[in-house]
Amino acid sequence: MSLLIAVAGKGGVGKTTCSALLLRALLASGVRPLLAVDADPNANLHVLLGFPSPKGLGSVREELLEGPGGAASKEELLEAMVQQRVVEGNDVDLIAMGRGEGPGCYCFVNNLLRRSLSRLAGGYAAVVVDNEAGMEHLSRRNLRRIDHLVLVADPSPRGMSAACAIRDLAADLSLPVGKSWLLLNRPYSAGDGGDAPSLPFPLLAAIPHDPSLPAWEADGRSFLDLGDGSPAASCMAGAIRNLLAGKAR
Numbered sequence: 001m002s003l004l005i006a007v008a009g010k011g012g013v014g015k016t017t018c019s020a021l022l023l024r025a026l027l028a029s030g031v032r033p034l035l036a037v038d039a040d041p042n043a044n045l046h047v048l049l050g051f052p053s054p055k056g057l058g059s060v061r062e063e064l065l066e067g068p069g070g071a072a073s074k075e076e077l078l079e080a081m082v083q084q085r086v087v088e089g090n091d092v093d094l095i096a097m098g099r100g101e102g103p104g105c106y107c108f109v110n111n112l113l114r115r116s117l118s119r120l121a122g123g124y125a126a127v128v129v130d131n132e133a134g135m136e137h138l139s140r141r142n143l144r145r146i147d148h149l150v151l152v153a154d155p156s157p158r159g160m161s162a163a164c165a166i167r168d169l170a171a172d173l174s175l176p177v178g179k180s181w182l183l184l185n186r187p188y189s190a191g192d193g194g195d196a197p198s199l200p201f202p203l204l205a206a207i208p209h210d211p212s213l214p215a216w217e218a219d220g221r222s223f224l225d226l227g228d229g230s231p232a233a234s235c236m237a238g239a240i241r242n243l244l245a246g247k248a249r
């Protein structure tokens, strides 16, 4: 059974950066193969992984509804369309959700898509989902059970309340979330977790500001290849060991 980790948080807080670092950390812990799911319509996780631009899954809905055939052949067709959209890497593959649906009735296709995605996910040791701030894919339940919901936040009161709002949304939607974690990104101070008692849920890690990350990105290098010299990458490596062991820091 694969492990599903969903990364969420408000815009610009570092979700995509943390998703890429999580994938790297999982590999460093020997968890492979991995599936990266870019659930932001403005897909950009592929950039940090050094992958070509993916064709989003959003287009399968229209293509499938326009095409001929009965329900059975549509299911096969969709399976093939999903497979075609998987960008393959060495230990990490990537799929992008693409844009949301148009004004038509897509329940039938969405159900097929959901089944197909969970079959796809089942072939990996772990799946990391980089969500958009709006959480559309989470709220449409495009993903099955979420083992770990990682809420990325800055340590300000507004950052905390944004993280809590997402956790509450997940609860309101009765999303099957195993465990919610707070992942502080770029804490203002050294981030020693000293203020942990006031945090609303378990702290996974406090990822430091790491000036090597923008430089790495500008050079077009994959975050999967970051060395332990990167403070953010090595902090995340420790975090994932804790997550896999089920303990907060």
Ligand SMILES: Nc1ncnc2c1ncn2[C@@H]1O[C@H](COP(=O)(O)OP(=O)(O)O)[C@@H](O)[C@H]1O
Pocket: 009, 010, 011, 012, 013, 014, 015, 016, 017, 018, 185, 186, 207, 208, 209, 210, 211, 213, 214, 217, 232
């Ligand atoms: N820990 C960090 N150290 C340095 N730069 C960071 C860090 N986290 C995020 N950034 C930078 O902040 C910007 C926004 O991050 P991003 O991951 O794209 O946020 P989001 O996906 O939440 O919109 C990017 O330019 C990224 O390089």
Ligand SMILES: [Mg+2]
Pocket: 015, 016, 017, 040, 044
């Ligand atoms: Mg992003």
